[in-house]
Amino acid sequence: MATKPTVAIHKFSSCDGCQLALLNMGEALVDLAGRVDIKHFAEAGVLDESAHVDISFVEGSIVTKLDTQRIQQIRKNARYLITMGACATSGGIQALKNLAKQPASWPADIYPQPEFIDSLDRSEPIKAHVKVDFELWGCPINSRQISAAIGAMLEGVMPRDDREKLCIECKRQGHVCTLITHGDPCMGPVTRTGCGALCPEFGRACYGCYGESELPQNSALAHRFLGLGLLTDQVERRFQLIHPEPERTLGLGHGGQDD
Structure with a gap:
């Protein structure tokens, strides 16, 4: 990996909580910005979604047809892809609709014109559509996880998956x-x-x-x-x-x- 690897942070269907974990790093984020080249991070005002990067962090689940196309391109543009949070790793709270006996009927219960709602019948994690190299679990994740993951990859190793109870x-x-x-x-x-x-x-x-x-x-x-x-x-x-x-x-x- 290059001395100063490139990074992108992408958002799908989510509450932005995991991206806020990045912004809430404070001084550590300033230090991180000096060690990596952030190419895309809309929450922080850096926009270039099509950038080719070493590491892509992805927040949010796949819930629309456009999402399925976007995630394929993001995967192609990244050497490593890491998911952040419950939505990206397991479908999130919005995946409760997956448990419905008639999932296709739920928009009509909420919206007056459901025909305009572009939503798949299921909310799916990123790994259901593309290869994921590492998962950061949490709702939301915390700044320590981000720091540890990027720190490990800067040393040329994959982060440690801690599944301790x-x-x-x-x-x-x-x-x-x-x-x-x-x-x-x-x-x-x-x-x-x-x-x-x-x-x-x-x-x-x-x-x-x-x-x-x-x-x-x-x-x-x-x-x-x-x-x-x-x-x-x-x-x-x-x-x-x-x-x-x-x-x-x-x-x-x-x-x-x-x-």
Whole structure:
């Protein structure tokens, strides 16, 4: 890789939170700008989407026909492609529409003239359309992840994918377990670390923002949630909130009772 590699940051369907993680780096962003040549970053006012770069960071999911064309060109123009955040890595909250029995009907429930809405039936992660070299999980990601990823690639190696369970981070920081002591449906046992255990630090259960951890015991945790008094559909919504995954097996019955 060149001494000063070129970088682009692209946006698809998302809230811009992951791009803001870049802008919120403060002085570290100024230092980063001195180490790389940023060719495209609309959020920061640098515009050249067709630029050929060493590394492309992509935020957002694929939800329109134009998106499918754009991502193909971005992939061709980049040596490495890294996705940022839940939307780009798993489809994001907008992928909840993938779980609908009749996904094509939802625009008519919202818009008076749905025929003008250019939207695919599904919200898909970037990897469903092109090769992805590395994924940064989170909703949103944080500045530390960006710094670590770019720092590693400047040294000529791929970033480390940390899938350690959030529970380990809670123990390191001495946080009281919200699942055991409060009886809250905490997703920490099946969620990867990365946020610094932010919610448990303030006594709140984890929402699963950073995606699935290593060796997740989803079914066991789902049954524990039933034991807390949650109904089956409430447990399913808990698991699908940030990273909707229809293929995830929870082993639950319906109507609030286990089969």
